[in-house]
Amino acid sequence: MKLHKFFSFVLIAGALALFAASCGSDDDDDTVATTAAPTTEAPAPPLRIAIVSPSASNDLAFSQSISDGVNALGDERNIDVAITDGTFVVEEAAAQIRAYADEGYDLVIAHGSQYGGSLEEIAPDYPDTTFAWGTAADTFGLDNVYAYTAAADQGGYVLGTMAGALTNSEVIGVVGPIEVGDAKLYVDGFKAGAEAQNSNANVSVVYIGSFSDVALATETAQAHVGQGADVMTGSAQMVVGAVGVAQNEGVLWFGTQADQRSLAPEIVVASQVYKWEVILQQIVDDMDSGASGGKAFVVTLENGGLEIAYNDAYDLPANVRQLAEDTIAGIIDGSISTS
Amino acid sequence: MNLLAIVDFSVVEIFAARSGWSGFFTLSTLVVTIAATIRLATPFVIASVGESVGQRSGVLNLGVDGVMLLGAFGAYYTTLETGSPWLGLAVGTGVGAVMGLVYAFITVTLHAQQGISGIGIYLFGLGMSDLLFRQLVGTPKPIGGFEGLFEFSVPETRFDVAYPDLYNHSILVYMAFLLVPAVTLLVNRTTFGMNVRAVGETPEAADSLGVSVTRTRYSTIIIANSLAGVAGAALALEKGIFIQNITNGMGFIAVALVYFGAWRPIGVMAGSLLFGLVNALVLQWKTLGIISGATAQLAEMAPAAVTIIALVVVTNRIGQPSALTQPFRRGAH
Known part of the structure; x- marks a missing residue:
């Protein structure tokens, strides 16, 4: 009987572990893009950017747009990207946003207007981390949160x-x-x-x-x-x-x-x-100048x-x-x- | 928005909707609505009829949605690679059968708690189907599914009589509805079906009469999960695409429809059609502008609300299999 219970536990735990492996943070091969800009000096440490998005990053729609945008930043500077996608459950997304902040990512992007409430709670706990979220225009009056949206x-x-x-x-x-x-x-x-x-x-x-x-x-x-x-x-x-x-x-x-x-x-x-890279570049430039949030950006035909x-x-x-x-x-x- | 504003808003909507109602009560729109009902109901019919077989033997599977996802991916990927939807359907069915074997081992042999095990299967299916999709496919690519079974050109002048939308469904739709009498006969008119019912009501008595509870439950679980795989395959092949979590919780609704249908295939089919009909009606009313704004948002809840109300009414009248969710251990009673 005890053996049966043990096997049950192992099987269910295995299933859960596989799920977690497929949906959780991907810090390795398939989701990390590190691109170095050509330079003759010692390379600067990469800018670490994390994305949390509700659907698959290859959905040919909302999540893919931010994934493509962040990776396009790699043409200009040395970046290290991690993405957790498919977090259609807001509580899971909130946990992952917090986890990325704990891991010391420079910029954590919460790509989904449904994540706003969670971000408003999380951001004040990590004053040294910069957050961006969209599509939205509200920074909650926090100086470490950027908002972005599309016209x-x-x-x-x-x-x-x-x-x-x-x-x-x-x-x-x-x-x-x-x-x-x-x-x-x-x-x-x-x-x-x-x-x-x-x-x-x-x-x-x-x-x-x-x-x-x-x-x-x-x-x-x-x-x-x-x-x-x-x-x-x-x-x-x-x-x-x-x-x-x-x-x-x-x-x-x-x-x-x-x-x-x-x-x-x-x-x-x-x-x-x-082309989110347009405003992401503005956010990164703003971070370079010492700021860490408090502004809202909009992608338009004009910019x-x-x-x-x-x-x-x-x-x-x-x-x-x-x-x-x-x-x-x-x-x-x-x-x-x-x- | 105060109450007066809501009333004003609704009155405006009602006047705006008048022309839409005349558009709705045309034969062509009604035919389109019925056709949509049938298509929307198809995955539910397959999955819930299968699940009813499992539950009649006393095994609840909350992992239907996960098995549907795996079946959908198996069918999609096979069709994408080979171009054969038949092969895709076979793989989707096979994936379901394998998951059934796993679930039977967990719940029947290991006597694990069925609710928790089912959730584990669901999570596994959700994660694994997405993982495989990313690794093997990447970006969504359309596939060709089954053609309409009775597709032929109808003379323009006869279109109002023929209405091919009504019957020109793929073979999967016909197979789904043929399952209903087939499973009814299987459960009610065969020795195997008698054993299933006995095991679902009083497994101890069945066991004492020489019926193998383990073998019977293994069989029903494999049948149920195979059909869940078929339901997922039907979804992917009918829509010609796969994306993460394509079932969007259909498997859980399928489990609810088993209760709605009082564990009878005909009742399960009726529930699936009702769910599909309410969805199709809301969709048509939105398309025709009959409902919009706040009214439309309220109407989006109608399919779930109707199902819950019907569920409460039905399950209060008809009892479930007595041994449902109860693991069987010889000599434990």
């Missing part, structure tokens, strides 16, 4: 004008996650752009109430197609299934957060891409933190491409409002 409505507006120009049925479907943060900004901007370009366009917006429900996102896309949509878009990592519906049905797709052309090269027209990535495999009409470029210029010079 996702800008890219959304650009893509919306393209959608308005490309639709034949004049029905456009949007698969949204939860009506908050940069997802809402993107959707609002996209709708405004589509309606500004095509006054007859019916832009149907459905928030499914989840960032991760692939099945529901897929059915939402199917429902849009059922209502005649010939152009769709969506935000967050659960849209991968919706892109599949678009591909099967021959419906055009616009992506956001990361370049989604690899999901369906035939129908992805363009994507709004977050190059937002880019429109066109899919070369899609035969985009020249006039629509020009329309997009004109819209980008108009947003940057202030002659076009995204609301």
Whole structure:
């Protein structure tokens, strides 16, 4: 009997250990990128950056955008990156944020607006650690917390004008996650752009109430197609299934957060891409000057933190491409409002 | 927002929704809604019918979601590498069977507490499927699943009569619903099924009559987990993609649906369809603009709320297998 209990314990503990190994802190091979800038002097110690993000760092969406952004910093300076992703449970994320601070990371990035409450509690306990969190604009009045967000409505507006120009049925479907943060900004901007370009366009917006429900996102896309949509878009990592519906049905797709052309090269027209490295560079420069927080940063089309990535495999009409470029210029010079 | 503002908001929404209702009550929209109901219900039907077999023999498995994730990854990766969804389905099923063997060893041979063991299996499946995905695939890549079984072109003029959306599902959907009579017959009309029921009610009596409780429970657990693997495979193959935690807790809902269905495959299927229907209705109403804003957010809770209410009503009337969650030790009673 005791032997049985022992084996039970070992098996369950083994399962838990494997889970922890796969979801926990990855300080080794697959998630650490150390890049040294060329120099003739003795190399400076690397800047140690840790990321905690809710979904997989290869999700072609939210988490991948910050992972790519931090790794891009490695082109300019010596960095040491650790990432813990898939922390959709906020308590787990909070524990990991604290663990990274304990381990002495210079910059701990909490990449998810849902982590704000936890960060507000944790940051005061580590005055020598710099934290950044987003997408948000609130630093909680703490001088070791930076906030960052994306003016996702800008890219959304650009893509919306393209959608308005490309639709034949004049029905456009949007698969949204939860009506908050940069997802809402993107959707609002996209709708405004589509309606500004095509006054007859019916832009149907459905928030499914989840960032991760692939099945529901897929059915939402199917429902849009059922209502005649010939152009769709969506935000967050659960849209991968919706892109599949678009591909099967021959419906055009616009992506956001990361370049989604690899999901369906035939129908992805363009994507709004977050280039977080633009504001991360500003944060690191600020840290170099002796500061450690208290500011909020925004990626925009103007500062190059937002880019429109066109899919070369899609035969985009020249006039629509020009329309997009004109819209980008108009947003940057202030002659076009995204609301 | 005060109460008056909420009322004002709702009134505006109701007026805005009027045109949407007329769009909803069209044959084509109703057909699309029914088709969505069937598709949304499919993974639940497979997983919960399987789990009902395990529970009828007295074994609860809270690890269904983890096994679904492993089955989904196995099917996805195999299909990605070979291009054959049939092979993917076979691997997904096999992965489920192996997990069933592990779970049976833990709970039947080692007599471990079923609830905790199930959570361990879930965590293992969640972590391992993600780990394998990162190591073997990396970034999500779409795969081709099964084609619609009855896909053919319908003349434009006959579309309003034919409605291919209603029946043009993949073979997995048909297999899922065929499981219901098959498992009903297995449990109610075969010697094996009689043994399963006996072991789930009074394992001591079954044992005294020469029925091997261990063998019976091993069999049901392997069947249940194989079907959980199939459910995961169906999800990945139907959506043509795999991402971390793609099931989004479906396995836990499947376990609840077994209680909802009073441990009968037909009841489990009814529960799955109800869950799918409420989801599909909310989705259509949002798409048509019938509900939006705060009303839509409230409606998102409807599938879970309806399931919980039905669960309370059903489980108060019908008893569960007497030996559910009870490990069997010969001579212990």
